[in-house]
Amino acid sequence: MKIGIIGSGNVGGALGSRWAMGGHKIVFASRNPESAEMKALVERAGPNARAGSAEEAVAASEVLLLATPWPATQAVVQGLGPLSGKILIDATNPILPRLAGLEFANTTSGAEQVAEWATGARVVKAFNTVGFNVMEAPDFGGTAATMFYCGDDGGAKEVAKQLATELGFSAEDAGPLTRARILEPFAMLWITLAMVQGYGREIGFSLLRR
Amino acid sequence: MKIGIIGSGNVGGALGSRWAMGGHKIVFASRNPESAEMKALVERAGPNARAGSAEEAVAASEVLLLATPWPATQAVVQGLGPLSGKILIDATNPILPRLAGLEFANTTSGAEQVAEWATGARVVKAFNTVGFNVMEAPDFGGTAATMFYCGDDGGAKEVAKQLATELGFSAEDAGPLTRARILEPFAMLWITLAMVQGYGREIGFSLLRR
Numbered sequence: 523m524k525i526g527i528i529g530s531g532n533v534g535g536a537l538g539s540r541w542a543m544g545g546h547k548i549v550f551a552s553r554n555p556e557s558a559e560m561k562a563l564v565e566r567a568g569p570n571a572r573a574g575s576a577e578e579a580v581a582a583s584e585v586l587l588l589a590t591p592w593p594a595t596q597a598v599v600q601g602l603g604p605l606s607g608k609i610l611i612d613a614t615n616p617i618l619p620r621l622a623g624l625e626f627a628n629t630t631s632g633a634e635q636v637a638e639w640a641t642g643a644r645v646v647k648a649f650n651t652v653g654f655n656v657m658e659a660p661d662f663g664g665t666a667a668t669m670f671y672c673g674d675d676g677g678a679k680e681v682a683k684q685l686a687t688e689l690g691f692s693a694e695d696a697g698p699l700t701r702a703r704i705l706e707p708f709a710m711l712w713i714t715l716a717m718v719q720g721y722g723r724e725i726g727f728s729l730l731r732r
Numbered sequence: 733m734k735i736g737i738i739g740s741g742n743v744g745g746a747l748g749s750r751w752a753m754g755g756h757k758i759v760f761a762s763r764n765p766e767s768a769e770m771k772a773l774v775e776r777a778g779p780n781a782r783a784g785s786a787e788e789a790v791a792a793s794e795v796l797l798l799a800t801p802w803p804a805t806q807a808v809v810q811g812l813g814p815l816s817g818k819i820l821i822d823a824t825n826p827i828l829p830r831l832a833g834l835e836f837a838n839t840t841s842g843a844e845q846v847a848e849w850a851t852g853a854r855v856v857k858a859f860n861t862v863g864f865n866v867m868e869a870p871d872f873g874g875t876a877a878t879m880f881y882c883g884d885d886g887g888a889k890e891v892a893k894q895l896a897t898e899l900g901f902s903a904e905d906a907g908p909l910t911r912a913r914i915l916e917p918f919a920m921l922w923i924t925l926a927m928v929q930g931y932g933r934e935i936g937f938s939l940l941r942r
Contacts, residue, residue: 623913628837662940670921696921697929703833704924707917711880711906714914719907721941729925730872730936 523681526551526579528598529590530563532654533613537587537689539567540658544688546570551579576602585681587649588636589613592625595632599639606642609678611685612702613649615709621717624706633672633702646673647702648682651709653716656726660690667726668692670708672701694729733891736761736789738808739800740773742864743823747797747899749777750868754898756780761789786812795891797859798846799823802835805842809849816852819888821895822912823859825919831927834916843882843912856883857912858892861919863926866936870900877936878902880918882911904939 523546527538530550542548548571552560555573564571580586580602588610590598595614616625616632625632633647648671649657660667669691671682679695686693696705715721733756737748740760752758758781762770765783774781790796790812798820800808805824826835826842835842843857858881859867870877879901881892889905896903906915925931 624838626838627917628834662942665938665940667940694925695929697924701924704917704921707837707914708921711914711918714907714911715904715939719905724942726940728875728938728940730875730877730938731931732872732934 523547523585524583525585525587526583528576528579528586528588528602530560531589531591533649533657534587534589535563536654536657537589537613537649538571539563540689541685542567542571547582548572549574549579549582551576580605580608583608585609585611586643587611587613589649592616592632595636596639599636602640604642605640608643609681610636610640610643610645611649611682612636612645612647615650615706617710617713621713624710627707628703631700631702631706633699633706637699644675644678645699646671646675646678646682647699647705648686651705652712652726653723655723657689660726662726662728665728666690666692668694668729670694670696670705672696672699672705674699692729733757733795734793735795735797736793738786738789738796738798738812740770741799741801743859743867744797744799745773746864746867747799747823747859748781749773750899751895752777752780757792758782759784759789759792761786790815790818793818795819795821796853797821797823799859802826802842805846806849809846812850814852815850818853819891820846820850820853820855821859821892822846822855822857825860825916827920827923831923834920837917838913841910841912841916843909843916847909854885854888855909856881856885856888856892857909857915858896861915862922862936863933865933867899870936872936872938875938876900876902878904878939880904880906880915882906882909882915884909902939
């Protein structure tokens with residue numbers, strides 16, 4: 523697949539690098555593609571990756587990963603131009619400063635806001651519920667961490683599922699895009715345990731069945 | 733421990749029965765302690781359990797489990813009388829009719845509402861994130877389901893942790909009572925997967941570490 527990474531920070535860098543190593547063609551979007559930071563990222567990701575402008579990333583890609591800091595998200599998404607038919611995987615969380623909570627929840631979600639801003643895109647929520655370090659290594663001693671996804675476009679969901687499965691996650695369908703109202707608070711569980719409660723970043727969740 | 737079960741439905745019945753079988757002294761509160769349903773519950777729970785009024789359950793107990801349907805919760809809690817010093821374990825979720833979402837989230841929680849209503853009680857949120865069937869059997873093929881708890885009273889939290897651990901859960905501290913703003917949406921994840929997405933009730937979550 524051809525995947526544009528919108529927001530090439532820790533999460534975008536981890537996912538884009540691993541997908542590039544897995545054979546996908548990656549464009550890391552950056553306002554400064556020639557920066558030392560972007561060059562190091564592209565080198566780490568290998569020959570299937572390059573850096574470019576957001577416009578280049580969108581033009582070159584059928585799938586976009588959105589991994590921007592929340593305060594930048596609206597302007598970035600609205601600046602991407604026409605997204606008709608593109609699959610947009612929303613990995614953001616609408617987190618308030620100092621982890622004080624979510625900007626909104628319960629009656630709407632970041633993903634639903636993103637879907638309004640990304641006119642025409644096929645939005646799926648995924649890769650928002652664990653830290654980048656778990657995205658780099660979803661295996662916990664033989665148990666795959668679970669990655670939930672949700673959305674209203676079946677094809678987009680299949681792509682998110684495949685991309686999660688390729689990384690080693692156990693990918694699970696949480697339903698329509700409104701379930702982001704549950705998956706974004708679920709991200710807050712990981713974040714507060716890892717960052718506030720002293721569990722540290724090397725934690726994940728597994729869905730148990732019998 | 734002496735434990736009063738306020739709300740003797742599926743959740744209260746499962747927890748009270750297992751705690752009675754484990755040696756705790758249980759009073760199942762009911763408006764109709766002589767009903768066939770309550771007699772069957774007490775018989776199932778064994779010699780450490782009896783049924784009584786809510787007043788009897790409160791008077792006899794140092795720990796109260798609150799497991800009422802949400803719409804009844806405020807009136808029931810405010811009708812319990814003085815609760816000074818009692819440990820109140822809140823297992824409720826403020827779920828809207830037809831699983832439409834939570835009555836509130838993010839900026840407050842059911843647990844915080846309960847703490848306002850239960851004047852003087854030492855409130856801890858626990859046993860709200862999985863169904864009663866998982867409370868009856870927290871083991872998934874050798875892996876214990878995780879039970880999160882949160883609260884502002886250290887002693888109350890230790891009691892919740894002990895009672896969860898005795899049942900076979902892996903009990904994990906999610907922090908202060910405001911974390912119910914995260915644990916109640918987390919309950920919605922279990923509920924929607926189990927009831928809406930077709931996963932069925934025999935699911936749970938495990939916190940992974942490395």
